[in-house]
Amino acid sequence: MANLQLELKEMIITALDLEDIEADEIDDAEPLFVEGLGLDSIDALEIGLALQKQYGIKLKADSKETHDHFASINALAALVESHRGTNS
Amino acid sequence: MLSFKLKTWNAYAPSLESIDSWGNWLNDKNQSSEKQRNPSLKKLPLMLRRRFSAIGKCAVEASMPMLAEGQHIPLVFASRHGDVGLTLSLLESIAKNEPLSPTSFSLAVHNAVSGLLSIARKDPSETTAIAATENLIPLALLEAASQLQVHDQVLCIICDMPLPDLYKPFADSPLFPYAIAIVLSRQEGETLSLENQPLNKSTSSPQDDELKELIALLCHQSSTAHFLNKQLNTEWIIKR
Numbered sequence: 001m002a003n004l005q006l007e008l009k010e011m012i013i014t015a016l017d018l019e020d021i022e023a024d025e026i027d028d029a030e031p032l033f034v035e036g037l038g039l040d041s042i043d044a045l046e047i048g049l050a051l052q053k054q055y056g057i058k059l060k061a062d063s064k065e066t067h068d069h070f071a072s073i074n075a076l077a078a079l080v081e082s083h084r085g086t087n088s
Numbered sequence: 089m090l091s092f093k094l095k096t097w098n099a100y101a102p103s104l105e106s107i108d109s110w111g112n113w114l115n116d117k118n119q120s121s122e123k124q125r126n127p128s129l130k131k132l133p134l135m136l137r138r139r140f141s142a143i144g145k146c147a148v149e150a151s152m153p154m155l156a157e158g159q160h161i162p163l164v165f166a167s168r169h170g171d172v173g174l175t176l177s178l179l180e181s182i183a184k185n186e187p188l189s190p191t192s193f194s195l196a197v198h199n200a201v202s203g204l205l206s207i208a209r210k211d212p213s214e215t216t217a218i219a220a221t222e223n224l225i226p227l228a229l230l231e232a233a234s235q236l237q238v239h240d241q242v243l244c245i246i247c248d249m250p251l252p253d254l255y256k257p258f259a260d261s262p263l264f265p266y267a268i269a270i271v272l273s274r275q276e277g278e279t280l281s282l283e284n285q286p287l288n289k290s291t292s293s294p295q296d297d298e299l300k301e302l303i304a305l306l307c308h309q310s311s312t313a314h315f316l317n318k319q320l321n322t323e324w325i326i327k328r
Contacts, residue, residue, distance in 0.1 A: 016138070016191075017138040017191075018138065019138065020134055021134075038135050039135070040135075042190055042191050042194055043191075045190035045191075046189060046190050046191050049187055049189065049190065052187065053187070
């Protein structure tokens with residue numbers, strides 16, 4: 001599981017041009033948006049695209065579930081895990 | 089004829105980071121700005137800084153040192169090509185049937201840099217983004233000087249960067265990314281005049297490099313800048 005968290009952090013750093021941030025500076029449980037890392041709505045779209053490219057996950061932009069999945073690195077990891085579970 | 093006052097100016101390109109260095113560049117035909125180093129934009133919040141591409145970084149570095157924190161000033165943003173490399177990358181994604189990057193899409197519009205500057209400086213003043221094929225520099229100044237009718241001061245940023253290789257056979261572009269920022273004022277600074285007239289071949293010196301023409305004027309190495317329009321057979325003249 002910890003490897004998946006690291007993988008997701010590296011995906012986010014690359015997709016969002018966070019060149020000055022190291023993976024270990026992102027907290028697994030902290031909010032990604034507004035507070036915490038401070039990402040914005042364009043970043044959310046960009047992460048959605050990265051999830052689609054890297055893990056084949058398609059999300060609806062406006063659903064409450066999507067909002068929950070994007071809460072933190074841990075929530076994204078749970079999403080990827082459950083997606084792997086349904087596809088294996 | 090239109091006149092305005094030039095309150096202050098600044099210019100930035102990688103390796104040309106002071107007004108003195110621009111004066112030296114002007115006098116040495118062989119010296120071009122090839123040492124590519126992205127300016128640091130250290131004053132901007134980290135999360136905003138990453139949104140500025142090479143041309144936006146030049147615009148920040150040229151304009152921000154002249155402006156006080158919290159100062160509200162309308163902006164005329166002028167670029168012939170804008171960030172055409174970004175547009176090309178989106179077109180290439182479409183050609184490959186790849187999904188488009190939402191960030192690149194949002195930043196590929198011509199007024200993206202002026203919008204980012206407005207956010208970075210927390211300045212809600214109006215911004216105007218213009219482009220021109222010929223005579224970008226005098227036309228940008230014409231727009232900015234015209235806006236002095238309703239504002240005491242107007243910031244004019246003129247910037248461009250080299251075209252991607254694919255487009256180079258089709259249009260001119262500078263050898264390096266640059267931005268020139270000029271504060272025009274109703275009352276403060278030295279008076280400049282701007283006029284358009286039929287091309288007078290006997291008095292005009294041929295000048296193909298509009299950037300050099302403007303820098304020479306700004307650096308007090310000339311008192312008149314000529315910008316020819318070969319299609320219309322006219323010229324713009326800026327005089328001190």
